[in-house]
Amino acid sequence: MIPVVSATFTRQTFRDSMSVSFTVGMYGAAFGAASVAAGFSVLQTSLLSLLTFSGASQFAVIGVIGAGGSAFSGIATATLLGIRNGLYGMRMAPILKVRGLKRIVASHITIDESTGVALSQEPRGDHAMQAGFWFTGFGVFIFWNLFTLAGAFGAQAMGNPAAWGLDAAVPAAFLGLVWPRLLTISDRAIALAAVALAIALTPISPAGLPVIATAGLAILMGLNRKSVTDDE
Amino acid sequence: MNKLWWGVIGTSAAVFALKYLGQSIPEKYLSHPKIRSINGYIPIVLLSALIGVQTFTEKTKLMIDHRTLGLGVAILALALRAPFPIVVISAAASSAALYHFS
Numbered sequence A: 001m002i003p004v005v006s007a008t009f010t011r012q013t014f015r016d017s018m019s020v021s022f023t024v025g026m027y028g029a030a031f032g033a034a035s036v037a038a039g040f041s042v043l044q045t046s047l048l049s050l051l052t053f054s055g056a057s058q059f060a061v062i063g064v065i066g067a068g069g070s071a072f073s074g075i076a077t078a079t080l081l082g083i084r085n086g087l088y089g090m091r092m093a094p095i096l097k098v099r100g101l102k103r104i105v106a107s108h109i110t111i112d113e114s115t116g117v118a119l120s121q122e123p124r125g126d127h128a129m130q131a132g133f134w135f136t137g138f139g140v141f142i143f144w145n146l147f148t149l150a151g152a153f154g155a156q157a158m159g160n161p162a163a164w165g166l167d168a169a170v171p172a173a174f175l176g177l178v179w180p181r182l183l184t185i186s187d188r189a190i191a192l193a194a195v196a197l198a199i200a201l202t203p204i205s206p207a208g209l210p211v212i213a214t215a216g217l218a219i220l221m222g223l224n225r226k227s228v229t230d231d232e
Numbered sequence B: 001m002n003k004l005w006w007g008v009i010g011t012s013a014a015v016f017a018l019k020y021l022g023q024s025i026p027e028k029y030l031s032h033p034k035i036r037s038i039n040g041y042i043p044i045v046l047l048s049a050l051i052g053v054q055t056f057t058e059k060t061k062l063m064i065d066h067r068t069l070g071l072g073v074a075i076l077a078l079a080l081r082a083p084f085p086i087v088v089i090s091a092a093a094s095s096a097a098l099y100h101f102s
Helices: A007-037 A042-052 A055-066 A071-096 A100-108 A112-120 A126-158 A166-181 A185-204 A209-213 A215-224 B003-024 B033-056 B066-079 B084-101
Strands: none
Touching (some): A007 A042, A007 A055, A007 A112, A007 A126, A042 A055, A042 B003, A055 A071, A055 A166, A055 A209, A071 A209, A071 B003, A071 B033, A100 B003, A112 A126, A166 B066, A166 B084, A185 A215, A185 B033, A209 A215, A209 B033, B033 B066
């Protein structure tokens, strides 16, 4: 599956890919623990990491359903978060140039990290970008799933999530995911607005809806923004 | 089949469909600046909303409890540029400590 590339740039690309893969894989332990704490079985937790394989979407579906939301609101929230994987695919397709089974595999590993490493290899050329994509995609897949299993079994052994602080570890993990995205004042303002809106809606709407409703904030902000780069 | 299984299967199918769609349709169809801009805000609002709901609510009630301390510690850890595992573990430890005290 990995294209043949010359060894000179592959070693550095491989090193970049593996360091990203291992670091990100550790988030899998947080996901595994959170998923079991939310009421999912170890099997369901592992299947989410194997089949969904997109961290934010996975955290969203277990978060919404775990808080009492319907399957529909869980899936809808996860799907909104999965849209960016589609945008990454559009960015990567002209570089990867794959069809058939290879395209199916490439699609599955089209995530933040594989796309990020691939784009970071741009100065080394198309072959390095392809190598970075495949190395990182497979690397994260392996570590993410191994750590998921470890986290899930760990949480299962613990019992009461609150006694071990797992109920606070989950929002802390979300915070760790969103923190690097809060680059500008308006990013921070919209994040706080989303927290406030979701909390305010909770007593008056069915579980799961308060989270999805905040997508309206993103649409409002996005439509009113003059250009993509004006506050960066 | 219960809602947990629907969640697992539905999410996996939907996310894969989006990934495959992205690899298969020309970039021009979704590269409008406003779509990109909205898409940039989507993770921020949804993850922030999840933080709010999971920290300050229990079913349909609002509450401030041990989880609030955990989140505060996580914010502090991130402000001090702590790595991800430290952020999560320090939040869990402080929350668990308060849970046992109260």
